[in-house]
Amino acid sequence: MKRLFSIISLLVLSTFSAQTWATEDQYIQKFAKYAVEEMEKYRIPASITLAQGLLETGGGQSRLAQEGKNHFGIKCKEDWTGKTMKHTDDAPNECFRVYDDPRQSYEDHSIFLSTRKYYANLFNLSMKDYKAWAHGLKKAGYATNPRYASILISKIEKYRLYEYDDTNSKEVLYAVLKMYPGLKDDRTFMAQLEPSKMIVKTAKDPVTVEVPYKQTSYAQQQKRVEKIKTKAEILNSILIKSHPNEGLRYIVIPEDTTVKFIADKFKVSESRLVKWNELNSNILKKNDIIFLESKNSAGNTAVYKAESGEDMHDIAQKFGIKLNKLYAKNRMDEGQKPSAGQLIYLIDKKPRN
CATH class of the missing domain: 1.10.530.10 (Lysozyme)
Structure with missing residues (x-):
């Protein structure tokens, strides 16, 4: 009987270990x-x-x-x-x-x-x-x-x-599942996926995951999971952040909204928000960076390499620099766009040729 109990215990432990990761x-x-x-x-x-x-x-x-x-x-x-x-x-x-x-x-x-x-x-x-x-x-x-x-x-x-x-962010959860196929037994993890439409191969060969992305996009799946949270709840949960450029107070817009909404929420006048952020519209888009105080005249790093599709306003917001100062440092005309890979000076003025 004692031996039988030991064998059963080992089987239980081995089963548990198989489902547990470090x-x-x-x-x-x-x-x-x-x-x-x-x-x-x-x-x-x-x-x-x-x-x-x-x-x-x-x-x-x-x-x-x-x-x-x-x-x-x-x-x-x-x-x-x-x-x-x-x-x-x-x-x-x-x-x-x-x-x-x-x-x-x-x-x-x-x-x-x-x-x-x-x-x-x-x-x-x-x-x-x-x-x-x-x-x-x-x-x-x-x-x-x-x-x-x-x-x-x-x-x-x-x-x-x-x-x-x-x-990428749309496929990363499938990449995790590919590496840890045992996660298909984890309800919390699988709730983020579409388990009924997923085939996981468990042969000795490298595990592959086949997912019909065209039928149900990751964004649609996430929308189902997060549909309980309303747009108002998301906007009301915005947190003030401290920017690396001398601790400037700023926020990142989580959903499309208006300048008026942000002004009312943070007790700042609309005109100041427009001025501080050099805005040309009353509409704020998701992921826009908005400062709640006047930006600085320089950045906290010397140069930045512009990415494809960025304009000078994007860079000014990213580094907390006044737009007119950024144009001046780089001897560029207002409205002029940088090319992909162009070095943008954030502290010292661009040297003359």
Whole structure:
């Protein structure tokens, strides 16, 4: 009887183990989506972001991650006006940023890298070259550990995080499922997908996922999941953020709305919002950056490489610079558009030829 009980116990344990992943696997399953979304917005490889998150949080188990939703160990600095917590890192009781949601931590990490002059050269690298990014971060002084680059590379290769550099925000959940096919038994995860229309192959060959994207788009699936949340609820949940350019207060518009709505919500006159943000319309579009105070005359990094489709107003909003000052620094006429890849000066004026 005792032997029979032992055998049954082993079978139960082995079954349980087969359905349980290590904390680092669980971290990847939960936060790969955020890393890919940030890659699309800021051109930082998702593999690098995920590897840094894994390392900084110990697979999501660190005190900073669990209590402060801070996944990248970003300290308060002088430009932070949000919530804080004390934590011992390089010195006792250092000040660290506290977020309401891990997604904010991921975005702040992207802003931190994309707006600090020390990391400007990273954005000249290919997003597919995770090794160059890892060594570039170490060279720029992101971490003091001499093995920092090799540790990141080891994480990326151990968990094949480089595969997330080849996906996008519409397909990332399927990429996660491809890597962890056992997730098809996780109702929480599968609620985000269309399980009745998904075929998962579990042969010895590499697992593939076949999804009829044409029938039901990811955006439509997400809309079903989030339909309970009304547009008014989304707009009323807007949080004021602190911009890296001297802590300027700004917001990101989550849904199309009007200047009047934002003015009423944040107790600022419409005329000031229009002036501070150099607006030509009363309509604000989703993902627009809107400052709640006057912008600065210069940025907090020296130069920026314009992306395809960007105009000078887009860049002025991204870096918190007055539009007329940005034109002047680059000796451009008002309304003139930059070409893709053009260097835009954010601090010093463009030198004369």
